[in-house]
Amino acid sequence: MPDPDNDYGHQPMDARKARLCDIVRETGAKTIHYLYDFGDSWDHVIKLEKWFDNTTTEGMPFLLEAAGRGPPEDVGGAPGYAEYLDAISDPAHPEHENMRRWGPERFDPNVIDRQALEAAVNALSDTWKPRRRATRTK
Numbered sequence: 063m064p065d066p067d068n069d070y071g072h073q074p075m076d077a078r079k080a081r082l083c084d085i086v087r088e089t090g091a092k093t094i095h096y097l098y099d100f101g102d103s104w105d106h107v108i109k110l111e112k113w114f115d116n117t118t119t120e121g122m123p124f125l126l127e128a129a130g131r132g133p134p135e136d137v138g139g140a141p142g143y144a145e146y147l148d149a150i151s152d153p154a155h156p157e158h159e160n161m162r163r164w165g166p167e168r169f170d171p172n173v174i175d176r177q178a179l180e181a182a183v184n185a186l187s188d189t190w191k192p193r194r195r196a197t198r199t200k
Contacts, residue, residue, distance in 0.1 A: 096108060099139075128179050129174075130172065134165045150162055
């Protein structure tokens with residue numbers, strides 16, 4: 063949502079309506095900051111390494127590689143996630159039992175469910191397809 067008090071010099075775009083390829087084409091941006099969850103402030107930096115003209119988007123996006131498991135929802139941003147990892151890995155930590163019960167069962171930040179990630183990325187393919195203009199026939 064537009065924020066009249068922001069000091070970025072521009073208004074953020076609604077992520078539900080923005081496509082990365084459109085942002086790159088319209089702004090010429092090589093680096094995009096994406097803030098997910100304003101409460102937890104997960105700041106993602108997306109860097110464009112190379113742009114291929116006349117490339118089909120068929121089968122896009124796709125998962126190249128993955129490193130580390132995503133944190134549980136509402137963990138409290140990066141500082142909260144670090145505290146969560148400390149607590150679940152140390153049985154002597156004062157919050158160990160609470161965090162172990164609160165989070166996913168047997169959470170291991172190094173175990174990746176590649177099939178689940180690929181399924182989630184593949185589900186995005188419909189939103190990645192180029193938008194087509196409606197045409198009227200007589």
